[in-house]
Amino acid sequence: MECLCYENSAWSKMGSEIKVEVIHKETIIPSSPTPPHLESLSLSVFDQLQPEFYVPLLLFYPNSSNEINIDHHSLAAERSSLLKTSLSKTLTHFYPFAGKFEYNVSISCNDHGAAFLQAQVNCPISTVLEKPDHEVLKQLLPADIASTQEVAGHLLLVQANFFECGGMAIGVNISHKVGDAFTFSKFINSWAAVSFGSSASDHIVVPAVEFGVVASLCPPLDFFNSRQPIVEFAKEKSVTERFVFEASKIDALKSKAASSTVPNPTRVEVVSALIWKCATEASRSNLGSVRPSVWCQVVNMRKRSGQPLTENSLGNFVWYFASMTMESEIDLQSLVAKFRKGIEEFKEKYPNGVSPQDVCQTIQESGNLMTKDGIDNYSCSSWCRFPFYEANFGWGTPSWVSIRTMAAKNTIQLTDTRDGKGIEVSLALKEEDMAIIGSNEELLAYTSLNPAAI
Template structure:
């Protein structure tokens, strides 16, 4: 994408909750799972094109003011229910819900929105966000930051940074759904989500631990050597991929299983090609524990309520069927071992041991998070549903994020690998047979 795109900040303010947080909710204890998460931001951007990407309307400025007013008022209302997002961290064990607020930024972009949608560039997307992913709350002063980008054509992109220590993908999705419902107002026919009465429920299951109860050093990213690329797997080719990956052990693999297996296979081949040797490869897949705890009241827990299951391979030759089988066995083992949810003691011990085992030389580690089935494409603030929902480029090595593409049947994958590995992955013919490399959104 051309680097002549300019983003001009035209307004900044702090949005506070519409009602003060009640005294008994002023401190929210972090769970052990929250403590373990690094102090970084989860990013998401939603694009809303104008109906016509043509000349600027004469009342363009008034429309900007109207949209901004609705977004600010509805965000203030939503923060009343999501009050920890308007607070600050107290060390690494709790949030002081002092209603300091969230950052709200307005910006003008000197081009039409189609310029970005026709030629998506995850690196360029970063300039539309209010903060870098690797920033901390101490640096930005907020746990939630929003930047509303207004394009010359009348299109709009809403970029959101939310502290990962406060929110996983489920919590992020619930917040956005609640915010858009507030913007539509009570006359909307959209089902309003169940709003949380209070945060901190996860801490009753996984109490904070002293060995994590202190400020942590900033998370270090491998900036110079990492690159992020985007692949889209459409429904028809996903069907073909499922057929190829199916076996007697897993006759009907899921979309996430087959895409994960294909990406893992390509990443392993790239790593081994560059190293000139074979070494073990570990794939960690995030698991939403809300429906795997065996207890109904955990279904809508907010905060971080995610664990990981791991699949490992040491074979010199791997195929899709065997990798999918490893995924399925890992998740089935989780169900068998933890029918009533992951015990806190097991989680604590696993985290203590993982720091040593994952850091061992000679093991390739990959982390995958699936955001599929979260209704980001249903986010309507009053101007229709988003045309594209995406992420900026990341700096965390060997990270894969899967999302539904528009329509719900396709998958959009964001891959972050070392540059030398990505150079091989992005030209892998098996990957390109099933996934399109950075296709136009329009």
């Protein structure tokens, strides 16, 4: 057991200093050893293509107890112990999370373990939730998004943050090499089910055999086995902001965006279209010229592979489709139509899923386009409909789930609001573009810029 005690960081807020202090750190190993035949997990080509960074997630749980004289220190110790015990049990099913990444070839499932940190925060949880601050939230996570395995030390890291009011926030970082949002949500809800002591845990916890399915269908490519040039994100300084679209505003946006081509647009389509429209207009305004704009949307391939056995497969199984606009005047209806056309063409082109050969061809075809000067490229990933808000570890479901996009320009991440009907957007743009979009009247008619999370 490794124990550390240090101050993570501090900030001034409304004249007071918020401190997050990590008081304990240890490594959690699976409760049962990984069987010898599972000790090496081959990566799929989709795993190979994911950059080596850590996907972040924060789950906030205000204190729901009505007891006035509750001992918060004892409560923190009790919950921390429960989280560690249940994490150990869950890792037996998600054994690659406790392993080590062997560069772009495999995961060595050697029970290396996951990092578990316990931290205390010297303010009520409401202080953080009333006005979410990007820098504050970052300190509630155990690792920086841009970390590598060498820096983070583990593929999975957890930080249990306990506030002085008795509320808590669970911060989780997972290496993108071992899973996408689907895999992440399966892990979180399986862990919560084990913690809660659900009798239905056999139904919720995904069997170990689900790992490796994608690699058997889409095996790794030798070309990606050797170290490739480090992924360099756009050098322009970017700013990340949070926008929240409530359900009623999305309904109004749907009415505005509907057309004879797409009479019933989805909430993801209309929110994405509005963000794309406003971001493109901001970029063109700063540049003083019109240039093409491309929106790349990540697609979950599990139900698009033509293979029933992939529906619950773990690891990375996502691809993307791209939509482009070159028009000088852009409107919501045309952008929504482009989205719909893009996904329909994707279905037609890949009726039986994406093969490694398709991957290579797409990279070759799109590589020049994505890196070509004179084109605005936006990359969007939607976590909508993944059940993170159902994660009940024994003290209720989270009041707020926070995710963040990479601090790289023109990246967008969507997730549900708590009611499952609205959408939160994490948007990273160049500073000068964000300055314009943050005051865009059309955008602000349908969304709120960083409202309270409670």
